[in-house]
Amino acid sequence: MQLHTRTWGEGDRLALLIHGIMADHRTWRRVGPALAGLGYRVMAVDLRGHGASGRGEYRPELYADDVVETLPAGAELAIGHSLGGLTLSLAVDRLKPRRAVFSDPAWYLTAPVEGFGPEMLAQFKAAPKEQIQAMNPRWDEADVDVELETLAVWDEATALSLGPLMGADLMPGAPVVPSLVQLADPSTLITEERADILKERGFEVRSVSGAGHTIHRDDFDGFMASLEGWI
Template sequence: MQLHTREWGPSDGKVAVLIHGIMADSRCWWRVGPHLASLGYHVIAVDLPGHGESPRAEVYSPELFASSVLESVPAGPELAIGHSLGGLTLAVAVERLRPGRAIYSDPAFRLPRVEGGAPMTDMMAQLKDVTIEQVAAMHPGWTAEENAVEIEMLKLWDPRTALSLSEIVGSDHTPEPIVPSLVQLADPSFLVSPEYAKDLEAKGFEVRVVKGAEHTIHRHLFEDFLAGLDSWI
């Protein structure tokens, strides 16, 4: 599936690929993309299937997300960053994409269940029609601009992406660190426990925690997000 993309920076620059999380789209990188462009990158941010202006599908899966990214961006980029579902997507695609460096920002390698046993993805599907006031209450550290971006992204989001992913809740998509790989974590992360973080380090990942950051690190604490990528971008 060919995806809609948003681009920043010089066309002849080293390529950076950005992959957003569930319910979002390429607009969530509105600060990250220009910053990477200022460092000389040609930045390509995708809208995953069912998100933003990309096509819809009847059923969504990690492989559909990964294969669509591979179809839509150049192979062998200098840098690839995936947040949450984007981290899961990058994990599935990384062996074929072969970026110079892979950054997984609070990645959903393992999708959990919420209290009571229901898939977290089912709960996400219920957020399709939240108001901007509800967004502000859920993300008290976000700016007014981030809240507005969230509402605009939700308008174009297909909640079937979340419902489809309920099929993989409980499975493990942890990749091999076949390229230099950083896992950047929220504080605390509801997706990567301290024990799991230690397992990732033993596996060969570098793991860094962004103190005080919520799940959407790049949207909550932008400067701290960048500081947490020191020497990686």
């Protein structure tokens, strides 16, 4: 499936951005221009079921196939957040970026609290502004408004499709290209033990102190600082 894309900048270097579940390219509203300011041409996708892209069957391998079909291979940099991190890990051998960044990737899905699962995640489709603000107190109001806009066009069936993945270990066995794993603090997806395993497998791992799961919205400056040496 050809995906909807958004581009910032006209630099000689190419950067690819892949968002997480419930979001779309608008989640990168600050990251895209920041990378463009560093000389990148930045391309961000809307995954299937999100934003202006088409709907269909939802499985990680299909997200990856779509990204490969839509984005050019050989980019200087690729960043994937959450579901986008899982998607990037399944596409990286075909996209072949020079460097990959996996931002709090969805490589091990568990319920952060008992009773929280795909069905409850799907209910966020109708979340009011007050709930989003309460759950994300560090977000700019612009990000809260973007979240409401993206939820309005999000297919919540993408959340329901995560059921078979709950409890599955989806961590890559080794990095295909030089790779950074950037973690929230604490991360509900990658425990300290799993972070140690990733280090042993050859990944660089960095945490952004105090940041929540959507690091680039929770602490934009910390997000960018954590990418030192990778961008």
